[in-house]
Structure formats: C-alpha cells, structure tokens
Amino acid sequence: MIARQHVTGLVLAGGRGTRMGGADKGLQRHRGGLLAAAALSRLAPQVGALMVSANRHLADYAALGARVVADTLPDHPGPLAGMLAGLEQMQTEWLAVVPCDVPDFPADLVERLAAAVGAAPLAVAVAARRHPVFCLLHRSLRASLAHDLAAGQRRVDEWTIRQGAVEVRFDDEAAFANLNTLSQLAP
Numbered sequence: 001m002i003a004r005q006h007v008t009g010l011v012l013a014g015g016r017g018t019r020m021g022g023a024d025k026g027l028q029r030h031r032g033g034l035l036a037a038a039a040l041s042r043l044a045p046q047v048g049a050l051m052v053s054a055n056r057h058l059a060d061y062a063a064l065g066a067r068v069v070a071d072t073l074p075d076h077p078g079p080l081a082g083m084l085a086g087l088e089q090m091q092t093e094w095l096a097v098v099p100c101d102v103p104d105f106p107a108d109l110v111e112r113l114a115a116a117v118g119a120a121p122l123a124v125a126v127a128a129r130r131h132p133v134f135c136l137l138h139r140s141l142r143a144s145l146a147h148d149l150a151a152g153q154r155r156v157d158e159w160t161i162r163q164g165a166v167e168v169r170f171d172d173e174a175a176f177a178n179l180n181t182l183s184q185l186a187p
Contacts, residue, residue, distance in 0.1 A: 002114040002136075006093045009047035009110070010086035011039040012079050012133065013100040014055040014071055019180040024056050026100035030185045037064050038103040046110035047096055051089065053082030078154050079133050080145060087142040095137045101178045102134075106170055109134060116168045124165040131176050132157040135165070 013026030013036045026036030040050055050066035055076050061068045069085040071077070079099070086095050094117075096110045106112070106127075113125040113136035123141050127134035133156050141163060153159050170176070179185060 001118055005048035007047045007096050008049045008090040008092045009043040009096045011052045011100050012082045014053045014082045036100045039100045040066055053085055079156050084145050097135050099133050104175050106175050112168050116166045122166050124160055124163045126160050126165045128167050128169050132160045
C-alpha cells in the first residue's frame with residue numbers, strides 16, 4: 001500500500017474555462033465556497049501534500065493554502081500540461097490528480113487508486129476510462145509525459161492507456177459529475 005505521505009494531490013484548475021464563458025472555473029462559487037477550495041478540501045485527507053495547477057489568478061489560488069504550479073508549456077494545452085507541471089514540482093513519489101470542477105469525487109479515491117497500483121507493479125491508475133483525469137501517477141512518468149506533450153499528445157485517456165493504466169471502477173457515477181457551465185453552480 002502507498003502511504004499517504006508519499007502522495008501529492010494536484011487539483012487541475014489551469015483550463016481556459018471555455019464552457020463557462022472564459023471564467024476561471026476553480027474560482028467560481030459553488031455551495032458557498034470556491035470550486036478549487038472544495039476539491040482541495042476533499043483531497044487533503046487523502047494525500048500528504050497539496051498543489052493547484054493554475055495559469056491565471058495565481059495569487060487567488062495561493063490564498064487557498066496549496067502550492068500553485070503553472071504550465072511550463074505555452075498556450076495551456078490542457079490537463080496533461082497541468083499534470084506535467086505537477087510531476088515536475090512534486091516532492092513525493094506519487095501524484096494524485098483531480099479536476100477542480102468535480103466537488104463530490106469519492107473520499108476514498110486515492111486509497112482505491114493506490115490499492116490498484118499496489119496490486120500490480122504499475123505506474124498509473126485511473127478512475128475508469130470515463131474519468132481518466134482522476135488518476136494516480138508515479139514520478140517516473142514525467143519524461144514520457146513531457147515527450148508525448150511535445151509530440152502533440154493532448155488526450156488524457158489516450159496517454160494513460162499507452163502507459164498501461166489500470167482502471168478502478170467506482171459504483172457511484174454521480175460522484176464524478178462535473179460542473180461545466182455557470183448555470184450548474186449552486187449558490
């Protein structure tokens with residue numbers, strides 16, 4: 001089993017927010033708080049350290065209490081770029097990744113992903129093919145991810161499949177419901 005202190009949690013909040021009219025998704029209010037703060041709060045008990053991948057409003061994200069990392073690639077090419085930034089900056093062996101727009105992801109997400117990785121000598125586990133952004137990555141994947149991004153790879157599911165990812169199934173699909181539009185946010 002992978003000990004919690006060997007895992008850094010990364011909340012992806014570096015997107016362009018195109019489906020929210022260009023709004024910085026992680027800083028949108030939902031249920032009385034910010035989406036990124038909700039994700040950090042849910043992830044905190046599951047990991048030893050926390051980071052947020054953000055490319056705008058860095059001071060606002062830093063105020064949430066987690067280390068902020070920005071894409072090292074130009075034009076913010078998507079979640080894989082945020083994952084690479086996390087892999088480059090983490091101080092642990094493992095990186096647990098979640099998006100900022102899914103406030104109710106499972107409270108045992110990292111534990112279950114870690115159990116799947118531990119059951120076989122793998123470097124990546126994902127929360128089923130429908131949710132590959134929810135993943136646990138070993139630090140050894142940094143070079144592969146950097147290479148694939150430089151070659152134009154942008155799809156998380158395709159990249160994780162090529163890495164031999166093990167899928168972990170979760171019964172509660174509602175836990176992975178993401179908020180893509182401003183109208184889906186609750187005050």
